[in-house]
Amino acid sequence: MSDKRKYDAQLRENADPEENAAPIPWVVLLIIAGLFLWGIYYIFSSDLSHDSTVGDNRIVADFELPEGAVDGQQLFVAQCAACHQATGAGVPGVFPPLVGSEWVLRKPEVLVQIMLHGITGELTVKGNKYNGAMPEFREKFNDEEMTAVVNYLRTELGGNSADPVDVAFVKAEREKTADKTDPWNGDADLAPMEQ
Secondary structure (H helix, E strand, C coil): CCHHHHHHHHHHCCCCCCCCCCCCCHHHHHHHHHHHHHHHHHHHHCCCCCCHHHCCCCCCCCCCCCCCCCCHHHHHHHHCHHHHCCCCCCECCCECCCCCCHHHHCCHHHHHHHHHHCEEEEEEECCEEEEEEECCCCCCCCHHHHHHHHHHHHHCHHHCCCCCCCHHHHHHHHHHCCCCCCCEEHHHHHHHHHC
C-alpha cells in the first residue's frame, strides 16, 4: 500500500467527537462578581474588634422561677415520658404504666423512694411483671422538683387521684435513705415498704 493510499484512507475518517466549550453565561458571572464584591465590603465595613466567642456582649438576665412554680408535668415529660409515655400508659411488657399503678397511688413513701434511688429487677404492676431498670433521680431533682413530679403522678396524670405530698415529706424520705447507693430490687425490696 502506497503512502498516498494510506493518506487518502485517513482523510475519509471522521474526526473524534468532542464537547463544545460552553462558556458561563455573563449574568452568572455578574452575580458571582457582585457577591464577591459584597463579601469584601462586608468584611471591611463590619466591626470585628470584639471576641466572636461571646456573641454580641448582651447581658442575659438571670432567670428565676417564682416561688412554687416548679412544673411537675414539664419535668415528667422531659425525664420520664420517654419510657412511661406522656400519657403514663407505659409500654406493655417493657415499661410499667403509672396510671392506676399501685406503686404510685398507695403509699407515697414508696413512690418517692423509687424516684430517689431507681429500681431494677422484677416488679409487678397491675398484675403484670416487668423486668427492667429505672434510673435514680436523687441527684437530678432537688426536693421541690421531686415533690412536683410526685404530685403530678399522684394527682394529675391520667386521672390518678391520691393525696399530694409536700416538700418536707420528700426531704424526710431523702434523709431516711441518704446512705443508700444502689437501686431498689423490684418486688423484693418494695413489697415490705407497702406493709
